[in-house]
Structures are given as C-alpha cells and as structure tokens.
Amino acid sequence: MRVAFKTFGCRLNQAETEQFAADFTSAGWHVVPPAAPADVVVIHGCAVTHTAEQQGLQMARSIKRTARMAGQQEPFVALVGCVVEADAARRAVAGVDLLVTRDGKDRLAAIVQAHLSARALPAHALPELPDPSIRPRRKRALLKVQDGCDFFCSYCIVPHTRGLPVSRPWQQVLDEARALSQAGFSELVVTGCNMACYRDGTRGLPDLLAALVSIAEVPRLRLGSIEPATSELEIIELMSSCSKICRHLHLPLQSGDAATLRRMRRRYTPESYAAIVQAAMRRLPDLGLGTDLIVGFPGESDESFARTIQFVESLPFSNLHVFPYSARPGTTAAELPEAVPPAVRKARAQELLRLREEKRRAFALQFVGRPVDVLIERLDTDGFGCGWSGAYLDCRVPGISRSQRGRIVRFTPTGVGESGALV
Numbered sequence: 087m088r089v090a091f092k093t094f095g096c097r098l099n100q101a102e103t104e105q106f107a108a109d110f111t112s113a114g115w116h117v118v119p120p121a122a123p124a125d126v127v128v129i130h131g132c133a134v135t136h137t138a139e140q141q142g143l144q145m146a147r148s149i150k151r152t153a154r155m156a157g158q159q160e161p162f163v164a165l166v167g168c169v170v171e172a173d174a175a176r177r178a179v180a181g182v183d184l185l186v187t188r189d190g191k192d193r194l195a196a197i198v199q200a201h202l203s204a205r206a207l208p209a210h211a212l213p214e215l216p217d218p219s220i221r222p223r224r225k226r227a228l229l230k231v232q233d234g235c236d237f238f239c240s241y242c243i244v245p246h247t248r249g250l251p252v253s254r255p256w257q258q259v260l261d262e263a264r265a266l267s268q269a270g271f272s273e274l275v276v277t278g279c280n281m282a283c284y285r286d287g288t289r290g291l292p293d294l295l296a297a298l299v300s301i302a303e304v305p306r307l308r309l310g311s312i313e314p315a316t317s318e319l320e321i322i323e324l325m326s327s328c329s330k331i332c333r334h335l336h337l338p339l340q341s342g343d344a345a346t347l348r349r350m351r352r353r354y355t356p357e358s359y360a361a362i363v364q365a366a367m368r369r370l371p372d373l374g375l376g377t378d379l380i381v382g383f384p385g386e387s388d389e390s391f392a393r394t395i396q397f398v399e400s401l402p403f404s405n406l407h408v409f410p411y412s413a414r415p416g417t418t419a420a421e422l423p424e425a426v427p428p429a430v431r432k433a434r435a436q437e438l439l440r441l442r443e444e445k446r447r448a449f450a451l452q453f454v455g456r457p458v459d460v461l462i463e464r465l466d467t468d469g470f471g472c473g474w475s476g477a478y479l480d481c482r483v484p485g486i487s488r489s490q491r492g493r494i495v496r497f498t499p500t501g502v503g504e505s506g507a508l509v
Contacts, residue, residue: 087114087115087116087125087126087202088115088116088117088118088122088123088124088125088126089107089110089115089116089117089118089124089125089126089127089128089198090117090118090119090120090121090122090124090126090127090128090161091103091106091107091117091120091127091128091129091130092120092127092128092129092130092145093130094129094130094131094132094138094141094142094145094167094169095130095131095132095134095138095167095168096132096134096277097228097275097277097310098230098233098277098278098279098310099130099132099167099168100228101228101229101230101277102130102167102191102230103128103130104227104228105230106128106130106166106191106194106195109194109195110194110195110198112195113195113196113199115195123153123158123159123161124161125161125162126161126162126163126164126198126202127149127161127162127163127164128164128166128194128198129142129145129146129149129163129164129165129166129167129182130142130166130167131143131146131165131166131167131168131169131170132167132168132169133167133168133169133171133172133243133247133414134168134242134243134244134412134414135409135412135414136412136413136414137412139169139172142165142167142169143169143179146163146165146179146180146181146182147179147180147181148181149161149163149181150163150181151181162183162184162198162201162202163181163182163183163184164182164183164184164185164186164194164198165179165182165184165185165186166185166186166190166191166194168243168244168247168248169247170185170186170187170188171187171188171246171247171248172243172246172247172414172415172416183201184197184198184201186198188247188248188249225271225272225273225461225462225463225473225491225492226271226272226273226274226275226308226461226463227266227269227271227273227274227275228274228275228277229259229262229263229266229274229275229276229277230254230277230278231253231254231259231276231277231278231281231284231291231294232251232252232253232254232278232279232280232281232283232284233248233249233251233252233278233279234248234249234250234251234252234279234280234283235248235250235251235279235280235283236250236251236283237280237313237351237353238351239340239350239351239352240349240350240351240417240418240419240422241350241380241383241411241414241417241418241419242414242417243414243416243417244279246416246417248279251279251280251283251284251285253283253284253285253286255286256286256287256289256294256297259294259298260297260298260301263298263301263304264301264303264304267301267303267304267305268303270492271305271492272305272306272461272492272493272494273305273306273307273308273332273461273494274298274304274306274307274308275308275309275310276295276298276307276308276309276310277310278310280313281309281310281311281312281313282312282313282316282317282318290317291312291317291321292317292320292321292324295307295309295321295324295331296324299324299328299330299331304330305330305494306330306332306461306476306494307330307331307332308331308332308334308476308478309321309331309332309334309335309336310336311336311337311338311378312335312336312337313337313338313353314337314338314339314352314353314354314358314359314362315353315354315358315362318335318337318362318366319362319365321335322335322365322366322369322370323369325369325370326369326370332374332476332477332478333370333372333373333374333476333477334373334374334375334376334404334476334477334478335366335373335374335375335376336375336376336377336378337359337362337363337375337376337377338377338378339359339377339378339379339397339398340352340378340379340380341379341380341383341386341390341394342356342393342394342395342396342397342398343356343386343390343391343393343394343397344356344393345385345390346383346385346386346390346394349383349384349385349419349422350380350383350419351418356393356397360397360400360401363375363401363402367402372452372453372477373477374404374405374449374476374477374478374479375401375402375403375404375405376403376404376405376406376407376478377398377403377405377406377407378406378407378408378409379394379398379406379407379408379409379438380409380410380411381394381408381409381410381411381431381434381435381438382410382411382426382428382430382431382434382435383411383419383426384411384419384422384423384424384425384426385422385423385424386411386426391434394438395437395438395441398438398441398445399441402445402449403442403445403449404445404446404449404450404477404478404479405442405445405446405478406438406439406441406442406445408435408438408439408442409435410428410431410432410434410435411426411431413425443506446506447502447506449477449479450479450502450506450507450508451502453475453477453479453499453508454499454500454501454502454508455498455499455500456498456499457496457497457498458475458476458477458479458481458496458497458498458499458508459475459476459494459495459496460473460474460475460481460483460494460495460496460497461473461474461492461493461494462483462486462490462491462492462493462494462495463491463492464491465486465488465491466482469484469486470482470483470484470486470509471483471484471485471486471490471491471495475508479507479508480505480506480507480508481497481499481507481508481509482503482507482508482509483495483497484497
C-alpha cells in the first residue's frame with residue numbers, strides 16, 4: 087500500500103508529517119512523493135489563517151477529482167491537523183473519507199489501516215515505485231520538543247486546535263537528536279507549538295538546548311520561534327557561548343503599537359520587546375533577527391500602524407513574516423469591533439513587505455567579504471550551491487559539487503544578489 091502526504095502550515099506540522107511517514111513505513115507502507123499515485127493521501131491541514139484553512143480543504147475536495155481526470159483509481163483521503171479541530175472544518179468535506187482529531191494523531195497509521203480493513207479496500211493497481219534516487223532528500227531534520235499552548239492570544243486559534251502544552255520526555259528528545267545526527271543530518275531544527283512552554287520536571291527549554299548542544303554528534307542546531315518575555319534571555323546567553331547554535335532568533339512581535347498588543351493579549355510592551363532585542367545585540371551583534379507581524383487587527387488605526395512601522399524601522403530585523411489579520415471563529419478577536427477593511431489590511435501588508443526587503447538586504451550586506459557557513463541543500467540550474475547561513479540568509483555558493491549537498495561549507499560572499507541572497 088502506498089501513502090502520500092500533503093502538508094500545510096508551520097514547521098511543527100512538517101515535523102509531525104515526518105513522524106507520520108515513519109509510522110506508516112514501520113507498518114509496511116510505501117511512502118511516495120505528494121504528486122505520485124497513492125492508495126491513501128493524508129492531508130495535514132492548518133487553521134491559523136482563513137487562507138491556510140481553505141488551501142487544505144480545497145486540496146481535500148480536489149484529490150479524488152484529479153485522480154478521476156487522470157484515469158487513476160481514487161485514493162482514500164484522510165484529513166488531520168488543526169483544520170480538523172476548527173469549527174469551520176467539522177462540517178462534511180467532500181472527498182474526505184476520514185477525519186482524525188488530535189487525540190488520534192499519534193495512532194494515525196493504525197487508524198487508517200483499521201478503516202481500510204473495515205471497508206475491505208484492496209490495494210490499487212499503481213505504477214512501479216519511482217527511482218528513489220530522484221526523490222527529494224532533506225538536509226535538515228525537524229526535532230519536535232513539545233505541542234500545545236496556553237497563552238490564548240486573542241487572535242489565535244491554536245490553543246483551541248492543539249490543546250494545552252504537552253512536552254516530550256527529556257531523554258526521548260535527546261535520543262532522537264542523536265539518532266538524526268548519526269543518520270547524517272547536518273542541521274537539527276528545534277520546533278514546537280510554543281517552545282517556551284517546554285518542561286520536564288524542573289528543566290525548561292534553555293536546559294534542553296544546553297543538553298542538545300552537548301551531544302557530540304549534533305553538528306548544528308537551529309531554533310524555531312521563541313515567544314518574547316519567556317526564556318529568550320537565557321537562550322541568548324547560551325547562544326553567545328555555543329557556536330553550534332545558529333545565530334538566528336525569531337521573536338514574534340505582531341505589532342509595535344502598545345494598545346494593539348493589549349487587545350491581542352500579548353505578554354510584553356514595545357519597550358520591553360526592544361529591551362530584549364538590545365540585550366541580544368549586545369551579546370550577538372551579528373544575530374539574524376526575525377519576527378511575525380499582524381496588520382489590520384481590529385481597532386488598528388492609521389496612527390497605530392504608523393507606530394508599528396516606526397518601531398520596526400528602529401530595530402535591526404533581518405526578516406519579517408507579515409500576515410493580514412484573519413478572523414478565526416471561536417477567538418476573542420473575532421468578536422472585536424472596529425474591523426479594518428480587507429483592502430487596508432492588504433495595503434499595510436505591502437508596506438511592511440517593502441520594508442522587509444530593505445532590512446533584509448541591509449543585513450545581508452554586513453556579511454559581504456566575511457566567511458559564512460552554509461548548509462548546502464540543493465544545486466541550482468547554474469551550478470551554484472544553494473542553502474542557508476547560520477544567520478538565516480539565503481546563499482548561492484559557487485564551485486559546489488553534488489557530493490557536497492547536505493554538508494556545511496564555508497564561503498566568503500562578494501556581494502548581494504537581486505533576490506537578497508549572498509553570492
């Protein structure tokens with residue numbers, strides 16, 4: 087039997103999909119690429135925004151139709167992830183044979199197998215498996231350390247779809263990190279729903295990161311998003327003393343306006359956020375600093391947005407993830423008055439995106455003429471090795487052979503390309 091996965095949303099979803107694939111493989115299934123014919127297609131959906139939710143549901147509706155048009159047997163379609171927990175997705179979705187809630191995610195392969203057995207569905211007559219040598223090979227591994235969140239920001243559906251924080255056992259995380267490193271991955275990306283909530287007894291996330299970098303086999307560690315006003319100062323201190331941890335920190339800001347942050351139920355002020363960044367830059371002057379920004383939140387006036395622009399301009403961000411506000415049914419923000427028109431949200435997002443390109447290019451220029459370490463993930467059509475530096479800058483490295491894919495190489499960039507990549 088063959089199973090394909092189509093994943094939407096965050097790194098945590100991607101990490102979970104990798105575990106799903108491993109579970110199906112252990113059960114004797116063949117995992118095939120997303121576009122390949124399959125007996126079962128698992129859609130791992132996202133509900134953080136309306137757009138992400140609709141992408142997953144539209145995919146679910148189109149899979150069987152696409153198979154019919156191609157003259158193929160219709161696959162069995164299972165839908166899993168936050169999109170299943172969201173109220174809007176609980177209605178019947180045409181083309182979906184099975185909805186798997188978060189309580190069943192850890193048993194996904196067994197649940198799917200049980201449903202197929204109950205329906206006595208035979209394996210389809212499908213083409214031979216493609217040559218494994220042409221399948222994409224990942225160079226970074228995602229290391230999930232926890233799930234769930236209890237911060238309940240007013241705009242966020244995640245605590246409702248993923249539940250309260252649950253941490254993986256300490257030793258289980260360390261064992262997986264060692265196994266992934268021994269398997270040849272050159273970078274481990276630590277991820278979770280709200281990593282700052284990690285707890286195993288009295289040990290928190292900074293303790294876990296210190297234990298991970300002490301593992302001899304771990305070559306390079308990259309951190310996912312860290313909520314401000316949690317454990318970021320301890321993490322900055324650890325990062326400054328350990329070269330294994332990539333010099334990149336993603337601290338979600340959401341807004342630079344104090345009143346908007348209060349309506350969002352965020353746990354910091356613009357002033358306290360700026361103090362965190364200043365502390366980080368004192369310890370790590372070459373730090374890549376990323377953030378998330380929501381524009382058009384209910385009640386965000388022109389003056390509020392102008393304060394966000396001014397605040398973002400004042401800090402040395404290297405990357406901005408910009409999202410027009412998307413009302414999520416069941417959240418407090420969905421009931422707030424003073425909705426911002428969609429056209430205004432879009433215009434504000436575009437203004438921040440222009441600022442993003444300026445700041446990213448300015449950050450990249452600091453590294454011209456200086457050696458940087460790059461994980462080579464692929465070779466482009468011009469023969470350049472493409473990958474990411476420790477500070478999370480896109481890089482195009484000349485003179486790379488195919489044997490160097492998946493390895494960390496050092497090169498000295500001579501400029502910044504039109505796309506903002508170091509070259």
